[in-house]
Amino acid sequence: MKLTVDQRWDLIDKIAKQTVTFGEYKHTLKDAIGELTVKPLTGIPIAIAVMYAFWSVFGSFAGTLFTDGFMVKLFDGRFLPWIQDIFPGAGGWLYYIIVGNPLADNSFEAFGMLTSGLFVAIGIVLPAIFIFYLMLALLEDIGYMPRLAVLIDTVLHRIGLHGYAIVPTILSLGCNVPGVAATRILETRKQRFIMMTLLAIFIPCGAQIGIMEKVIPDTMGWVLLYLIGGYFLFGYILNKIIPGRSPEFLIDVPPYRKPMISNLRKKVWVRIAGFFKVALPFVLLGCGIVNVLYLTGFIDWIGNVLSPVFVSWFGVPEATVGPLIAAFLRKDLAVAQLSVIEMTPYQMITSVVLVSIYFPCVATFAMMIKEGAKELLGALAVLFAVVFLYGGLIHLIGILLGVA
Amino acid sequence: MSERSIADIYFSVLGLITTAFGIADILVTAGGGSFAFGILEVPGDLFRGGWGGFIVLSAGLFYLSGIRNIEDIHPFSKIVMGSILIWIIAGCDIFAMITESIPGGENGPWFNTFDGFIGTYAPPYAPAVLLLPFSLVVVYYIYKKKQDNMSENWE
Numbered sequence: 001m002k003l004t005v006d007q008r009w010d011l012i013d014k015i016a017k018q019t020v021t022f023g024e025y026k027h028t029l030k031d032a033i034g035e036l037t038v039k040p041l042t043g044i045p046i047a048i049a050v051m052y053a054f055w056s057v058f059g060s061f062a063g064t065l066f067t068d069g070f071m072v073k074l075f076d077g078r079f080l081p082w083i084q085d086i087f088p089g090a091g092g093w094l095y096y097i098i099v100g101n102p103l104a105d106n107s108f109e110a111f112g113m114l115t116s117g118l119f120v121a122i123g124i125v126l127p128a129i130f131i132f133y134l135m136l137a138l139l140e141d142i143g144y145m146p147r148l149a150v151l152i153d154t155v156l157h158r159i160g161l162h163g164y165a166i167v168p169t170i171l172s173l174g175c176n177v178p179g180v181a182a183t184r185i186l187e188t189r190k191q192r193f194i195m196m197t198l199l200a201i202f203i204p205c206g207a208q209i210g211i212m213e214k215v216i217p218d219t220m221g222w223v224l225l226y227l228i229g230g231y232f233l234f235g236y237i238l239n240k241i242i243p244g245r246s247p248e249f250l251i252d253v254p255p256y257r258k259p260m261i262s263n264l265r266k267k268v269w270v271r272i273a274g275f276f277k278v279a280l281p282f283v284l285l286g287c288g289i290v291n292v293l294y295l296t297g298f299i300d301w302i303g304n305v306l307s308p309v310f311v312s313w314f315g316v317p318e319a320t321v322g323p324l325i326a327a328f329l330r331k332d333l334a335v336a337q338l339s340v341i342e343m344t345p346y347q348m349i350t351s352v353v354l355v356s357i358y359f360p361c362v363a364t365f366a367m368m369i370k371e372g373a374k375e376l377l378g379a380l381a382v383l384f385a386v387v388f389l390y391g392g393l394i395h396l397i398g399i400l401l402g403v404a
Numbered sequence: 405m406s407e408r409s410i411a412d413i414y415f416s417v418l419g420l421i422t423t424a425f426g427i428a429d430i431l432v433t434a435g436g437g438s439f440a441f442g443i444l445e446v447p448g449d450l451f452r453g454g455w456g457g458f459i460v461l462s463a464g465l466f467y468l469s470g471i472r473n474i475e476d477i478h479p480f481s482k483i484v485m486g487s488i489l490i491w492i493i494a495g496c497d498i499f500a501m502i503t504e505s506i507p508g509g510e511n512g513p514w515f516n517t518f519d520g521f522i523g524t525y526a527p528p529y530a531p532a533v534l535l536l537p538f539s540l541v542v543v544y545y546i547y548k549k550k551q552d553n554m555s556e557n558w559e
Contacts, residue, residue: 026553029546032481033488045462046485049492052455056496060503069507073514221450 030256037147038253040154047151050144054135062128063213071123075107080115097291108215108336117287120207120332121280128210129275130268132174137267141259146251153249159235160194160242161186162249168195172203176364177278178271179203180371189375190244194235196371197379200360201386202231207283207332212352215339219349226353230390238382282361287333290326299325313388315395315404316351317343327355346403350394358387408475411545415471415483418538422490423464425531429457445528452530456493460532463489463539474545484546487539493532494539501525 003011036042089095090102100112107119139145145167153163164185172179176199183195204212204227212220239246293299303321310321319341327334334355338348360368360383368376398404425446432439432446433453439446447453463486470482505524508516516524 027477029477029481029484029549032477033485035478036481036485042466042482042485045459045466046489048455049459049462049489052459053492053496056451057499060496060500064500065503065506068510069503070514072510073507 034143034147034253034256037144038150040151043147043151047148050139050148054139057135058128058131059213061131062124062210066127067124067210067214071119071127072106075115075119075123076105079118080104080107080110083114093295096295097288100291109340111287111291111333111337113284113288113291116333116336117284120211120287120336121283124210124214125207125275125283125332126272128206129174129272132206133268133271134264136170136174137264137271138259140267141257141263143254143256146253149249149251150253155232157246158239159198159232160239160246161191161235162246163251164249165191165195168199169203172199172205173209174206174271175275176200176203176205176360177367178274180364180367183371187247187249188245190242191246192371193242193244193375193378194238196368196375197238197382198231198235200364200368200379201234201357201383202227204356205331205361208335208356211332211335215336216348216352219345219352222349223352223356226349226394227356230353230357230386234382234386234390278367282366283332286361290333293326294322313395314350314354314391315398316347316354317341320347320351324351324354324358327358327361331355331361344403346398346401350391350398350404353394354387354391357383357390359383411474412471414541415467415474415486418535418541419464419467419471419486421464422467422486422535423461425535426457426459426461426464429453429460429531433457440528443527443529444534445530447530452497456496456530456532459489459493460535463487463493463535477549480545480549484542487542490532490535490539493530494536497530497533 037046083099084090084102084104087095087099090099095102096112098113100110100115104110104115107115107123110116139148149163149166151163152166156162156165167185168179168182171182179199180196183192183199186192186195204224209220212223216223290299299322302325303318306325307318307321310316310324311318316324320338320343323334323337323341326337335352338351338355343351359365365376368379395404428439428446430453432448433450436448438448438453447456466482466486466489470479470486473479474483501524505516505521508514508520512520
């Protein structure tokens, strides 16, 4: 059937009458609150409050309730003595790799694949990423994330990105692997390169944050402050020196909505399953490889070679070199190893910042290879320059403050 | 006295008290200690006192900036937002109490005893928790506004 132009317009009128409501639109309370959350003067305090809630719930749920409340008891009180007892060949190399130190009285200091490895993966990281991704899914489904993107757009333009870069940044706080994958939402190669480099260097993952919260709660704020400072400082520099475009972004801000439980469940499950498939094998394997490297004396050797740089340029004790080298495999375990070394609070801050910035963990590294070898090499070149400059700068700040 | 002026006075007073609590939070944190008086405890740590204090202060300023024309939806939304900020801080404090009350402690049993569980919820409380019941009054006004809008649309 073919309609004439007039018939088409008549049909359009009929449909419009049935589907479109005409009248004066009055702002609802939801609209007005939506406006408050995107205007800088009112939106910034709200964003600060949302971030506060995010970290407060994260700490209470993952730290107080699960890790400290139950997991430490389960692993240190039951699992560790049991596996130390039943695993044969105490003191042998296989025992050292799988179970770790036979005299350790807690899973943190055992450093075996099935002790520290499992404790970190199940006891610390699992509750941390569960609550992290649940909160993130909640913010996405309520409709707050697009508003946060609009709010932070101006700031992120200064470092060559745009508001949506907040998505990979926040995702990376859970695990860098989905964060690197999420850089694909940025339009140009320049933006993707800057984002990937900044994520790999300055954004600590949920596992590392969980460990920091447990072992260095007093200095963690300073570590995060240095990392945030570095994110913006080196983002600004990269934006100036990397050629390419940083286009504006156009975003449709949806109204606030009530989240659906089924959606939340699916999102959290997909993300946690992704973490377990990609990152968990690296936790256990990383733990084993670090132990092999210690056993073969490789870490001691490289520690001796690099110790002049670490001690004189970065201002950290020689004993930190081993954990810093091992951090390539597991940053969270490296922080745990650092926590048992005797040093000043400022040296602790410096060494934990160095663990965060000096190399992406091996799981992130594997993900970066997928994104392109050229990008990876570029990111690594930037990374070495940043570590050297920023590590030295932090040491210099410490000297000037008289605390280094 | 009309209902509007009651709301104006109520949220003005609540705004002033909230602002004062927010400033107290920040000052106590800057001083490096904590402060307790009766059932009130102003936390002195950087996270709850400093960061949280800034949010309580913002809540107070939201209340005060919204009271000029509470009938209009935009100023009213600021009052609602002031309450939401208090709910966020108080909600986090209460959630922290809940997570603390369940496990039995480092050397204790797996789960807390009944006395220990109840004891976690005993005072003193942070300012946001004390402000929480007063901030809930806004729910009544949201409900009332909804009713008014419905009757307007009906007419």
